[in-house]
Amino acid sequence: MKISLASRLEIGLFRHKLLVLMLFVITSVFFIFQATQIRLDASFTKNIPLNHSYMKTYLKHRANFGGANNILISVCDSGGDIFNADFFNALKGVHDKLFFIPGVDRIQVKSLFSPNTRFVEVVEDGFAGGPVIPADFQATAQGLAIVKGNIEKAGIVGSIVADDYSCAMVKAALLDINPDTGDKLDILEIAEQLEQKIRQEFEHDNITIHIIGFAKMVGDVAQGAKGVVLFFALAIAITAVMVYLFCHSIRLTFLPIMCSLVAVVWQLGMLSTLGFGLDPMSILIPFLVFAIGVSHGVQMINSVVKKVAIGLTPASAAQASFRVLLIPGGVALLSDTVGFLTLLSIDIGIIKELAITASIGVAMIILTNLILLPILLSYTKIKTPPKAEQSTEENVVWSFMASFATKGPATVILVLTSILFAVGFYQGQDLKIGELHAGAPALHESSRYNQDTFLITDRYAISVDYMSVIIETTENACTDYDIMATIDRFQWHMENVAGVQSAVSLSSISKLVNAGYNEGNPKWRVIPRNQHTLVQSIARVPSSSGLLNNDCSVMPVILFLEDHKAQTINTVIAAVNAAAKELGSEQVQFKLASGPVGVMAATNEAVAEAQLPMMLYVYGAVISLCLLSFRSIRATLVVVVPLFVVSTLAQWLMTVLDIGLTVSTLPVIALGVGIGVDYGIYILSTMSTKLNEGFNVHDAYLAALKERGSAVLITGLTLAIGVSTWFFSDLKFQVDMGILLTFMFLVNMLAAIIILPALSAFLWANKNIDKN
Template sequence: MMAIIKFLNHIERNIFRFRFSVLGIFLFITGYLLAQATNIKLDASFEKNVPLQHSYMQTYLKHQTDFGGANNVLISVCNTTGDIFNADFFTTLKGVHDQLFFIPGVNRILVNSLYAPSTRFVEVVEDGFAGGPVIPADFQPDERGLAIVKGNIEKAGIVGSMVSDDYTCSMVKSSLMEIDPQTGEKLDTLKLAKQLEVELRGEFEKDNISIHIIGFSKMVGDIADGAKGVVTFFAIAIAITAIMVYLFCNSITLTLLPILCSLIAVIWQMGMLTELGFGLDPMSILVPFLVFAIGVSHGVQMINAISKEVAKGNSARQAAQLSFRRLLVPGGIALLSDTVGFLTLLAIDIGIIRELAITASLGVGLIIFTNLLLLPILVSFVRFNEEEQKHIVENADHKLMNRLLWRKAAIVTSRKPAAIILTFTAILFIWGFNQSGELKIGELHAGAPALHEDSRYNQDTFLITDKYAISVDYMSVVVETFAESCVEHEVLNTIDTMQWRLENVPGVQSAVSLASVAKIVNTGYNEGNKRWQVLSRNQQSLVQSIARIPHTSGLLNTNCSAMPIILFMEDHKAETIERIVTAVKENAAELNTDTIKFKLASGPVGVMAATNEAVAEAQIPMMFYVYGAVTLLCLISFRSVRATVVVIAPLYVVSTLAQALMTYLDIGLTVSTLPVIALGVGIGVDYGIYILSTMSAHLKQGETMGQAYLSALKERGSAVLITGVTLAIGVSTWFFSDLKFQVDMGILLTFMFLVNMLAAIIILPALSTFLWSDKSQSKKASKTK
């Protein structure tokens, strides 16, 4: 231990001896990384949002080429004044189809609409079957041509899927590629979203025609547009922070410096991300604000220590050097705990969470340099004028809070009040633990949960869901078997049995498969008699039925070795997905054979199911890793099990209550909310470390628990309180965000900032009262003397 102290003292002396050189290095690094930070771009990708190693995603990727993926785009073209059967509407529909076809990144083979050659009708005639494209090659949008198309639409059975139930809308849809064929690089999702908005909605929407666009790329584009408002909230947070810090220290200089250093940490973070080849995902765009908030938190502690030393008559340099010496270890341990805690998120196999872990841990790690090292160096150059010095002295010596509030707060170290506090805490914890057991995994609301219900994207989603008979929420169960198996009665019958069972699961609106379509075709071959809507046991009849279904229909692959059962669902709520997935697994266990395997899952809801399961599996390990890392660092720092317990226990209580709050507010545990718990723990540990490190120093000097706690409050309490309140006010402005997930994060972080701060001031000393004995501390102090 003495060796470490000597090493730190050596660092301290050299840093302040060569402070001009150190400042020059900081200036050079900041300039370089600022230039790099200007090149950072928003970066969104479908695959980053899904657990690619999950078994469902392996099935999805394996069959993506044959059946399309979950990264689709759907455009509903609607007539606002009547039905679709007019020349103006069909001209617009063709324009949308053609424009979508030529947008880079759109899978042209899978572009489907009334104008697609693959959109065909089949009818039973006297000689058997007749059919052709729904829109003939010689189509003219006159009265006769429109009447023919209307008849073909009805014969094709696409009312409710490609044409809305009320004939006022028609759908154009396709899948998107992961690689842009023009550039050979990863598809720029945000650029494509802008193209959809400008080249489709902007070009074709007019008085009597409305365009409604949904799909992952469009959703991310809308999130990115909403995320740009984060800059406004960032500016508001800086202003609020400046006001609160000034009220705390009554010095313009000491107000500006911690804010400047925190902004430098953000600049370094952005520059480093660019250097490492990362962009900033719209879903993690809030992380820079958190880095700024954590930086301010530690900056206020440093300014608090410096102002107290200045008030004692020390020069700026002496005050800065003394504060650096005193706060380097507790501040460094707190920030290291934050960094390691965030790094534990790398264990979760979802790209966006891993990216968030890298972004957050990198930013917090840099605060060690900007706010624990650069800040005291900058303050050492400050020359305080007499009036400013007088303000600082008055602030330190005559603050009512130090005299009155902290003396009253120190009563929590008396055994009776401490017992009451711990009893109340235990009751809250038990309640929160029971409530947290009801926490749902996944989305709990219809539409895109990252956006508000009244957003354009969600309104488009609700319109499409209302206008069409099929749901935009669908999942495919892929049947893997042997080649040419679609002409085997046993295989199709097994598929038909599974489809029938799943259609009767609550939450499933309808289902379609090769088996169900083959039965309809067989009916057509038998004069439309419903009694023939069966799967023939005669192989030749099966061949006749299947021959009419092309592999471009998405119901079979080219060699008929894989066939999906497509389930159209009422919604994508967590309980609906869980119920259907459970039903699939139970029935698959019964119906699987050596040659027939039912595999989950493809389609948008299949991806959600994989993500929900990955989040559920990661929840407990993530908490274990976070608390394990923080516990280990506290043990190293304090070299005491008791000290570690009093820091960690309040954090765990607050985490549990945060999960209970999520249950109460109907916020599900998702990719965007899962990291918040880890972030809250990482930020919350700072309060406890600063309070306890000061208490420990005074306990070692022989003070009683009450005296040590009062001393800690006078030295650190004001800074902890002002930090918690400032951060909470800053994130509470997120309540007014255009993004629903930012509102949810704002609620959770406001709660965790405030309650973690209160837990450090109230629960930590109450717990310490029963774990430390004043007599033992007196004996220990006398031995030391």
């Protein structure tokens, strides 16, 4: 007689239970130690699609023109006037502290105290100028008056100095490597130093410090992510209550929670062993692993308790449950794993790390909840309620729900489902790619970071949302009138695009300087046709200005946008491409993009490109695993169709709630499908067995409900309630993920117990045996 693989595993594991438990203990001790070594790990380059054409341009020219990984510090006087000694002492202190923080590109630190912050004025003999703050500056009334005059001459009001003279800016760019250690720059350490060495040291009395930039944003996200520990504790408590209400046993409540926590510890230990850290944006994954583990643990407990109720010993019940649930549970967890792995197709480092983190976690659940848990249950004393009480609880509800598998109710269900799907599909077409709100999307608008962002955008003429279009041309192109005129026409086109506040380039500076040489007459605000005059107009613009490189073969046009909303970015990108097509040539090439909005544009395009392939991979994997497990096209359809309906409705929900498809929300769709398939697989595994035994669809579904229905319901509710606590998070992206996951966990469960039997009623047409 041929013995199945499941039976061989059952015999091998349960014959050597003590040895298996010893292996689990030893492995757990090792992974506990490794888990203590894991640390938060954030990096700017992980958040961008490095292979995107925009990012190749960005990386190519980052050394000359800076990147998007910048720090902006606005030092403000609450009295509304910066011209006092206390303010300038604070501003110089901030400049010096920032300059000496390891990882700051000192060449690109810019403020009123930077030597390259200069003014130029027209005098009788031509031009004169110098540093805005003279070398012998003293914060006296006379010295401050001189500085104020120099600021006005330098034309930096609105960029380095606030429009109303209430604040002044210190700007810097960050390196990828810490020059002191040679290691990758620790973004979280930078954020901590910005808080402790700058804000805490210099913010006092009338001086306020406002800091924005990727490093500070990630630091604030990491700070908010510490609240995940509270949510984790709350989830454990909620889960414990739900599982206890299900099984009425403290011992049976403890075991699945313990095994799920073991899976989380193994996950963290494995990540540390493989050299991975835990990014603040993926710190929620261990919570999901715990929730998934408990959901499968409930199925195992449900099966063991029911087998003990019919007279088996706990040891025999645990062994039989292992044999029965190994295939459906393994297929469900493999579907989860493959669903997570499909995220590797998205060329963004942080999503790839999330995929690896989640996949490792689910792989651990296969070991802890399908092997460790039944072995532990085999040693557990289990009390069950009387059979009469069980049937009273079950019969009324299950009999009503079993009617979903008859053609009358099934027809109504499928008609309503079709209408919902059609509406959801139509409305879901309005789903936007990218961020839809102002400020840092990971944080609430009320957060300190976003309030700092709003203050800076309100008080300065420039926007923190800017994008650089890089013009690649020939050497010394800035002395060629035709090339400079082409750049000027491009800038004019972009300044007239909706969403663009202003623009600056070497050509626009050249026009201003040329007018200055002609007594400031606006008629002379043109690019000089004479080459010598053109050279004169750009001679005083250094390469450190960020408007040209050393040989003048590359010149950016910097576009300041109203915001970074998806619609604004798409409008500007389309306008850039149209203008580049009209004005570009072999000699003058317009390349997208650098700056923070350039990074966002590349990320949005990468997300848009990955959306369809990712969904195809997820559903392809789920379909393949279902076909291998059930060996039935009909069985596969009744599992997959409800999933697809729920995915479509989730996109409709995103449009209703104004949630864009971003780096943080795109993975949720894959997670929802991967985890949502579990319900259908568990129900259908019992239905398939009963159908093959000769039951009709109604009776087969009724049997599945009696065996698995309560576990499926409690699992869906537990998962949904657990992630619903995220609604109260300090992190906006966690709130969005919580809303979407709550919806998908709950509605996928409902789809499995309502739509799946309705489809079965027609696909099997009440035949007794599945002959597909």
